[in-house]
Amino acid sequence: MSEPTAAAQETSPGRYQELVSHALESVPVSAPATAVWRALGAASALRMLYRSRNALGPVADPARLAALLRAVDARADNGVTLSVLVQAASALPVLGSARSDAGSAAPSSVTAACEQVLAGAAQVALAATDEATAGSDLSGLGTEVRIEGDELVVHGGKRWVTNAGSAEYLLVLGRHRPGRHFTNFSWALVPAKSAGVTVSTATSGLLANSATAHVGFDSVRLPADHLVGRTGRGMAVFARHMSTERLAGAQWAVALTGRVLADTRERLLRRTAEGEPLWHNAVVRQGFAECLVRVAQLRALCDSLAESAVKGQSLSAGTLLKSAVGLTVDTVLAQCARLQGADGFAAGGAQGIRAEAGVLGIGGGVTELMLAGVADMSDQLLAELRS
DSSP: OOOOOHHHHHOOHHHHHHHHHHHHHTSOTTOOHHHHHHHHHHTTTTGGGEEEEETTEEEEOHHHHHHHHHHHHTTOOHHHHHHHHHIIIIIHHHHHTHHHHHTSOOOHHHHHHHHHHHTTSSOEEEEOSBTTSOTTOGGGOOOEEEEETTEEEEEEEEEEETTTTTOSEEEEEEESSSSSOGGGEEEEEEETTSTTEEEEEOOOSSSGGGOOEEEEEEEEEEEGGGEESSTTOHHHHHHHHHHHHHHHHHHHHHHHHHHHHHHHHHHHHHOEETTEEGGGOHHHHHHHHHHHHHHHHHHHHHHHHHHHHHHTOOHHHHHHHHHHHHHHHHHHHHHHHHHHGGGGGSTTSHHHHHHHHGGGGTTTSOHHHHHHHHHHTHHHHHHHHHO
16 A cells, blocks of 8 residues: 555545545445445545554544545445445555565555555455354454465355455455464455355345355465465454454444434424424433434544554554444434334334444444453553543
């Protein structure tokens, strides 16, 4: 991943959001995620998202990341937003970290793919969740990335991979030797059309435009330069960038719940009971206000932890953010669904949005596991609260 230009580094969040919004103006609302990604790349919005790089690889600008997700979420297609989020906050940083992790220039194949994706000319799918084990048990995955002479051999399968149905590249986490130790895993960049790769669409009525699919790898052979970063650094690199994805998930949660709350308020102002708008009912207003407070709290948490999260140096930042999302989103959307009444079951209503937003409490770590992590860090967190 090339260094950001001086102009890109100086672009304000407000100007960046204008650039993103302008780039998406000509993209039809019904367009697939590939069209949205292509428009963002053509406008340099993806390249400008990363303000710098450090020893951990590319560092996203938190304010620009939030602006990007707000603009994409405004299109009200959660599948498209998920597609953009996973690539921008996770797949691209992992791909772009190859140079830093190797201590020198990344292999030409990896660099070329990264540049294509940044330009919007290609998509990359992050293939981590394994068919051999639960998504929360990454160290138990069965997919192999073996090194045999001057070749890589990728064998196994991945499930529920966002963008796999449309991506040109698959970024595959696999083990190069047996055992659960974190040094036993590496990343491989697999062109989707490689011999031995099979892609099957994940059957679901939700998040249709996320191109989520299951992928099989039948002893796929690739040149050794398709290894991303150093051998055995796969899990470490993933951990480095996980907090950025969790920040992005929280930022999307703020945008999505804010959008649904605004829509709910408009519906309550239009609907009447005994000649009065439902919005004037004290119980309705209290329930709505509680939701608004929860979302404002989540946004404040995003703002306070953003820098720690994108620098990849604070495990607690990502864990807190992901936990807060799980505790906030379903509560808020459930209340919106109740307030919308029968209208909540219509297309674009809160009931359907709530179902799709369930991915925020599962993808990247289920809420219950995140809360266990918060409990494990309670000494540290309590000390910070008292300081």
